[in-house]
Each structure stands twice: as structure tokens, then as C-alpha cells.
Amino acid sequence: MNLYLSPHYDDICFSLGHYARNQGGCIVNIFTAGDHVGAPLPLPVDRAERIAFVSDLRRREDEAFARAAGLERADLGLPEPSLLGLSPFDCSHLGPDVARISQRIVPFLLDRLPAAGDPRSSTIYCPMGIGGHRDHVATLVSLRGAFDRLSARCTLVLYEDLHYASLRPAREAGLRRAAELFAGYELSSTAYFMDADDAARKMTLIGLYASQHPHPPQPRQYTPASGLSAEPHEIVWRVDAPK
Amino acid sequence: MPVLAQREASVHACATCACKARGDMRPSRLTGAWRGGRAAEGARLESVYAGNRIAGSNPAPSASPVVSPAGLMRTMPQVDR
Numbered sequence: 598m599n600l601y602l603s604p605h606y607d608d609i610c611f612s613l614g615h616y617a618r619n620q621g622g623c624i625v626n627i628f629t630a631g632d633h634v635g636a637p638l639p640l641p642v643d644r645a646e647r648i649a650f651v652s653d654l655r656r657r658e659d660e661a662f663a664r665a666a667g668l669e670r671a672d673l674g675l676p677e678p679s680l681l682g683l684s685p686f687d688c689s690h691l692g693p694d695v696a697r698i699s700q701r702i703v704p705f706l707l708d709r710l711p712a713a714g715d716p717r718s719s720t721i722y723c724p725m726g727i728g729g730h731r732d733h734v735a736t737l738v739s740l741r742g743a744f745d746r747l748s749a750r751c752t753l754v755l756y757e758d759l760h761y762a763s764l765r766p767a768r769e770a771g772l773r774r775a776a777e778l779f780a781g782y783e784l785s786s787t788a789y790f791m792d793a794d795d796a797a798r799k800m801t802l803i804g805l806y807a808s809q810h811p812h813p814p815q816p817r818q819y820t821p822a823s824g825l826s827a828e829p830h831e832i833v834w835r836v837d838a839p840k
Numbered sequence: 841m842p843v844l845a846q847r848e849a850s851v852h853a854c855a856t857c858a859c860k861a862r863g864d865m866r867p868s869r870l871t872g873a874w875r876g877g878r879a880a881e882g883a884r885l886e887s888v889y890a891g892n893r894i895a896g897s898n899p900a901p902s903a904s905p906v907v908s909p910a911g912l913m914r915t916m917p918q919v920d921r
Contacts, residue, residue, distance in 0.1 A: 787879055
């Protein structure tokens with residue numbers, strides 16, 4: 598069983614679209630109420646109507662992605678920070694966010710993970726928080742807090758957040774933060790490369806989230822600045838407890 | 841960030857030897873082989889960063905404010921079910 602934690606509707610597609618399409622599993626969308634769009638769209642003026650309109654639009658985009666990629670999906674219904682008057686890239690005072698996410702997501706995950714068996718048969722994919730988006734970092738911290746309970750049932754894998762990880766300074770800062778958050782644990786990376794057909798397919802999937810693109814998405818925005826290869830790729834980091 | 845650069849160089853070297861041909865294998869865990877194409881196992885972060893705290897002199901990108909992991913650890917709740 599693969600459970601892909603997606604702070605927002607588009608994060609799995611952008612960060613792991615190639616991998617998830619091949620591996621299968623269930624997208625778990627966390628912050629599914631919001632009013633953010635990147636594309637210039639006519640939106641309702643009334644705030645409540647705008648939130649409902651954008652949330653519905655983004656859900657439909659995600660449903661299209663899930664269908665195209667053969668993935669299941671679940672929405673947890675939490676509000677994005679902007680709806681609570683918080684700046685998306687202000688990671689101060691995360692405690693309430695982390696508590697809110699943990700209370701929602703940990704029971705959800707425990708319900709879906711097999712209670713017994715080989716923990717390697719199930720994997721949770723969690724954002725690394727690269728880019729410093731409040732929702733991504735809070736999700737990472739929540740999973741860190743639940744690691745001991747979850748690790749008996751599954752493997753935890755962190756994925757590099759795209760498009761943020763396409764910028765080297767943001768990627769390096771994010772890797773440092775994740776490594777320190779999991780200090781004492783071992784994080785082992787694996788890069789998954791795409792050939793030309795795979796890369797084109799992923800860009801088509803990314804295009805399904807049309808409301809989020811102020812400009813046509815470019816392939817270089819959707820591969821980590823790892824220095825590994827000019828080939829498009831996605832990178833994940835498996836978390837192993839200290840031996 | 842010279843240390844990271846060195847580690848990524850080692851990933852690059854690994855990418856050559858750990859590449860697997862396209863196949864239909866579906867691994868039960870993350871390994872170098874999977875059904876989606878070529879994969880490469882690479883760097884490990886623990887040996888690079890453990891105990892090496894973020895220094896205030898490290899610049900952070902504008903979209904990625906420095907967040908103290910120690911501060912983040914304090915925000916982790918215990919959730920009972």
C-alpha cells in the first residue's frame with residue numbers, strides 16, 4: 598500500500614507524478630479548502646463563494662490527474678493557511694497547525710495501514726518541506742512526531758517538493774532542515790529518472806492543474822536541482838530508524 | 841555547501857553502476873530496480889548533517905525561511921487514538 602501525502606491537490610503530481618503513476622496507491626490531500634489560483638481566472642468576489650469555487654475547481658483537476666495516473670484519492674478537508682490569515686511561507690508558530698494536521702492525519706493513516714505484517718509492504722510518502730511552505734513543513738513535522746507509531750506498520754519516505762526543489766538554495770535548505778529534524782535517523786536517497794516519453798507524460802499530467810500555472814509549466818521546474826543528470830527525475834529519501 | 845556537493849557527486853557516480861534496465865519489476869521496497877524505468881540509489885544524509893546545526897550565516901532562499909529544527913521538534917504533539 599502506498600499513501601501519498603499531498604499538502605495541496607497538485608503536490609503529488611508535481612513532485613512524484615512519474616513515480617506514483619508507476620507505483621500506484623492513494624493520494625491523501627490534506628489542505629483541500631483554499632482560494633489560491635496561479636492562473637488569471639475570473640473568480641467570485643464573495644469570499645465564501647470564491648473558496649467554494651476554487652476548492653471545487655482544484656478538486657476536479659486532481660480527480661482528472663488521479664484518473665489519468667490510475668491513483669485513488671482521499672481529501673481530508675483542512676483549510677489552507679491563507680484562510681486562517683496566515684502567510685503560506687511563514688513557518689513561525691507552527692504548533693497549532695501541526696496539532697491540527699496530526700489529529701486529522703494520524704488516525705487516518707493508522708486506519709488504513711495494516712495493523713500487523715511487514716512494515717515494508719506499506720509506504721507513506723511525505724513532503725520534505727523544501728521551499729518552506731507552511732503546509733509542507735507542518736506535514737513533515739506531524740509525520741516526524743508520529744514516526745515511532747507509524748514505523749511499526751510502514752516505511753516512511755520523504756519526497757523532494759517540486760517545483761521548489763528545482764532551485765538549488767531552496768533544495769539545500771530543505772535537505773538540511775529535514776536531516777536535522779530526523780537527526781539520528783538515516784535518510785537514503787533514490788532518484789527515479791524519466792526518459793523523453795515519461796517526461797512528456799508527466800508534463801501532460803502537470804498541465805491538468807491548469808488553475809495553478811500563471812505561465813505554461815516548464816520541465817526544468819519539475820526536476821530537482823540535484824546535479825545528478827540533465828534527465829528529468831524525481832527524488833525520494835527513505836527514513837530508517839537508528840540501528 | 842561543499843559537503844552536500846561532495847555527496848551529490850557520489851550519487852552521480854552511483855547512478856552509473858546502480859542503473860537498472862527498464863523492466864516490469866515492482867519492488868516491495870525502494871531499491872534500484874522498479875517498473876517505471878531507471879533509478880539510482882544515492883547519498884545518505886545522516887553522515888553529512890547529523891549534529892551539524894544550521895548556522896546563522898547560511899543564506900536561505902527568499903521563499904524558504906530558516907526554520908529551527910529544534911523549534912519544530914517542540915511543536916510535535918502526541919496524538920492519541
